[in-house]
Amino acid sequence: xxDTAAKVEAxxxxxxxxxxIEIQNMNKWxxxxxxxxxxxxxxxQGERIVVCGPSxxxxxxxxxxxxxxxxxxxxxxxxxxxxxxxxxxxIDKIRSEVGMVFQHFNLFPHLTIxxxxxxxPIWVRKIPKKEAEETAMHFLxxxxxxxxxxxxxxxxxxxxxxxxxxARSLCMRPRIMLFDEPTSALDPEMIKEVxxxxxxxxxxxxxxICVTHEMGFARQVADRVIFMDQGQIVxxxxxxxxxxxxKSDRTKLFLSQILGH
Amino acid sequence: xxxxxxxxxxxxVRHDTIPEREPPLGERGLIKWLRENLFxxxxxxxxxxxxxxxxxxxxxxxxxxxxxxxxxxxxxxDCRTILDGARGGCFAVLTERWNQLLFGFQYPxxxxxxxxxxxxxxxxxxxxxxxxxxxxxxxxxxxxYPFLGYWLIWGGSIWVPVFAAGGFVAGxxxxxxxxTRSFAIAFFGAIVGAFVFWWIADFITPVLANLIPxxxxxxxxxxxxxxxxxxxxxxxxxxxxxxxxxxxALGRQSSMPIIKWICVVFIEFVRGVPLITLLFVANVVLxxxxxxxxNFDLVVRVIIMxxxxxxxxxxxxxxxxxxxLPTGQYEAADSLGLDYPxxxxxxILPQALKISIPGIVNVAVGLFKDTTLVSVISMFDLVGMIxxxxxxxxxxxxxxxxxxxxxxxxxxxxxxxxxxxSQWLERQLATDHR
Numbered sequence: 001x002x003d004t005a006a007k008v009e010a011x012x013x014x015x016x017x018x019x020x021i022e023i024q025n026m027n028k029w030x031x032x033x034x035x036x037x038x039x040x041x042x043x044x045q046g047e048r049i050v051v052c053g054p055s056x057x058x059x060x061x062x063x064x065x066x067x068x069x070x071x072x073x074x075x076x077x078x079x080x081x082x083x084x085x086x087x088x089x090x091i092d093k094i095r096s097e098v099g100m101v102f103q104h105f106n107l108f109p110h111l112t113i114x115x116x117x118x119x120x121p122i123w124v125r126k127i128p129k130k131e132a133e134e135t136a137m138h139f140l141x142x143x144x145x146x147x148x149x150x151x152x153x154x155x156x157x158x159x160x161x162x163x164x165x166x167a168r169s170l171c172m173r174p175r176i177m178l179f180d181e182p183t184s185a186l187d188p189e190m191i192k193e194v195x196x197x198x199x200x201x202x203x204x205x206x207x208x209i210c211v212t213h214e215m216g217f218a219r220q221v222a223d224r225v226i227f228m229d230q231g232q233i234v235x236x237x238x239x240x241x242x243x244x245x246x247k248s249d250r251t252k253l254f255l256s257q258i259l260g261h
Numbered sequence: 262x263x264x265x266x267x268x269x270x271x272x273x274v275r276h277d278t279i280p281e282r283e284p285p286l287g288e289r290g291l292i293k294w295l296r297e298n299l300f301x302x303x304x305x306x307x308x309x310x311x312x313x314x315x316x317x318x319x320x321x322x323x324x325x326x327x328x329x330x331x332x333x334x335x336x337x338x339d340c341r342t343i344l345d346g347a348r349g350g351c352f353a354v355l356t357e358r359w360n361q362l363l364f365g366f367q368y369p370x371x372x373x374x375x376x377x378x379x380x381x382x383x384x385x386x387x388x389x390x391x392x393x394x395x396x397x398x399x400x401x402x403x404x405x406y407p408f409l410g411y412w413l414i415w416g417g418s419i420w421v422p423v424f425a426a427g428g429f430v431a432g433x434x435x436x437x438x439x440x441t442r443s444f445a446i447a448f449f450g451a452i453v454g455a456f457v458f459w460w461i462a463d464f465i466t467p468v469l470a471n472l473i474p475x476x477x478x479x480x481x482x483x484x485x486x487x488x489x490x491x492x493x494x495x496x497x498x499x500x501x502x503x504x505x506x507x508x509x510a511l512g513r514q515s516s517m518p519i520i521k522w523i524c525v526v527f528i529e530f531v532r533g534v535p536l537i538t539l540l541f542v543a544n545v546v547l548x549x550x551x552x553x554x555x556n557f558d559l560v561v562r563v564i565i566m567x568x569x570x571x572x573x574x575x576x577x578x579x580x581x582x583x584x585x586l587p588t589g590q591y592e593a594a595d596s597l598g599l600d601y602p603x604x605x606x607x608x609i610l611p612q613a614l615k616i617s618i619p620g621i622v623n624v625a626v627g628l629f630k631d632t633t634l635v636s637v638i639s640m641f642d643l644v645g646m647i648x649x650x651x652x653x654x655x656x657x658x659x660x661x662x663x664x665x666x667x668x669x670x671x672x673x674x675x676x677x678x679x680x681x682x683s684q685w686l687e688r689q690l691a692t693d694h695r
Binding site for chain 2: 092093098104
């Protein structure tokens with residue numbers, strides 16, 4: 001991570017003015033509990049966004065709404081030009097364009113690593129098996145575990161599993177990647193290998209929204225940091241001003257607690 | 262340290278290797294095993310001796326009965342004459358009534374080769390399903406078997422099962438036509454397609470049967486009996502109950518309230534009613550509700566009832582398996598863009614069914630044994646044959662142990678086989694390395 005300057009440059013040039021995700025006045029309730037309130041967010045193609053906030057602030061729920069793992073009750077979400085409605089065709093279309101990486105990896109334990117990676121391309125994209133396997137090996141090489149292709153997820157370490165999960169999403173050639181606390185369930189020494197993979201991905205210009213507490217990662221790759229509390233976006237800014245000069249008291253408190261030790 | 266030099270202090274050097282020796286007598290081979298497993302303490306020793314004594318008593322009583330048995334005699338009286346007061350079983354009833362026990366007493370005896378062939382082919386049909394490493398082309402045999410098996414056992418014109426199979430093929434063709442547009446249209450289209458085909462086939466079959474008469478002697482359902490009937494009911498009902506149970510379990514989880522409630526009501530109702538009641542319904546009550554010309558075969562009615570009964574239990578077993586899966590699996594499948602049928606077939610069911618194997622086997626074994634209940638509605642299955650025609654004949658009145666022991670042995674072999682297969686399958690599928 002020595003060539004930070006180069007990265008900053010790459011960072012600035014990657015963002016296009018094409019809108020990838022448009023969220024307008026979105027609200028969500030769990031029963032009567034108002035979890036997301038008046039969310040407005042526009043994400044541009046190539047932009048890398050880090051979402052942080054205390055637990056229960058609705059940050060995971062927000063990104064899970066983007067690929068309809070959670071339903072929203074009011075407002076609109078448009079992903080890559082497709083309006084997210086209750087129409088299953090639209091939902092499946094959006095899901096195949098949006099990759100998601102989970103906190104607990106969620107690999108399929110009954111399939112080998114290679115099968116995990118080729119399943120969706122074969123069945124959703126209708127790509128021939130051989131081609132799908134080549135793509136899978138390409139991305140497994142990219143996340144540096146091609147030699148594990150024939151093992152089962154249960155035989156891999158947490159960090160390796162998470163990298164497979166990233167590769168599995170990439171095999172669908174998504175236009176947007178969502179990360180839901182990808183390193184929270186990992187041992188400290190495995191966090192780095194996963195973050196390195198994510199940084200590499202970011203440098204290639206992938207549109208990313210990451211829910212994470214890794215503030216170093218946010219500083220290094222994010223174009224924008226969003227702070228959420230109580231289901232609302234409290235503050236958003238570029239990383240430098242966000243960390244060095246937070247405007248809201250709630251953000252200051254949060255940052256002091258998370259960076260304090 | 263016995264060979265240390267007396268002159269030295271603490272310094273010690275060994276110049277030769279100590280040769281390997283065998284462990285002490287009490288610590289090797291049979292003696293070690295006996296000591297550790299049978300006589301590890303006084304209590305265990307006493308229990309071992311008591312158990313050996315109990316085993317001796319059982320064997321002393323049963324072995325002479327088994328070994329001294331009479332295998333060749335025309336009736337129980339002759340058996341007793343031959344035995345002349347000695348202890349021994351009268352197994353002659355098994356040899357004399359062998360065909361009746363297996364095929365029932367009304368199946369035409371010159372046609373016994375048909376169910377025998379069907380039984381052998383059953384294994385060929387099941388093999389590719391049970392052992393998924395066999396070449397997939399063998400599945401053609403599995404698909405053909407239901408129709409072939411029916412034709413072999415019941416006979417009649419070959420065109421009946423051929424057109425029955427044709428209906429399924431027609432349905433599948435319709436399904437293939439429409440699946441790209443919508444699952445619902447394809448599904449219902451397939452059903453309509455199949456029924457239209459059968460409706461047309463209904464007119465063609467008699468004509469074709471006259472033109473090209475390939476047929477076996479027709480056997481009425483009433484004539485099917487013995488262990489063959491248990492096998493038919495067990496195999497058919499289980500094969501139908503498993504998919505139906507999966508559908509019911511998925512239906513019970515459905516987010517669509519009407520489907521969900523239909524499944525819940527069905528499962529709860531069927532589970533709450535004894536199988537015997539359902540069988541009586543099949544035997545007697547159904548006839549009142551069906552129009553008089555709807556001449557539903559009794560075997561078909563019984564198959565429907567046992568299938569529904571087993572399906573309800575299997576559904577609950579599979580629901581347990583579905584509930585045991587972490588929600589992350591559903592979410593991961595969804596997030597990759599798999600649609601509902603794909604995520605169920607590729608991700609959820611393979612895992613849920615694997616978890617459910619012990620429960621499903623439990624139901625399968627229970628169902629197979631429950632097929633003997635049809636003897637209560639005067640069908641002559643294995644137990645029905647024993648209780649009815651064989652025991653009530655003057656020749657064999659009173660040979661309970663031998664006959665019921667034989668029935669128990671047959672069922673034990675089948676059920677133990679199912680159990681062993683399931684354990685093998687579980688080992689094969691253990692990929693999660695927990």
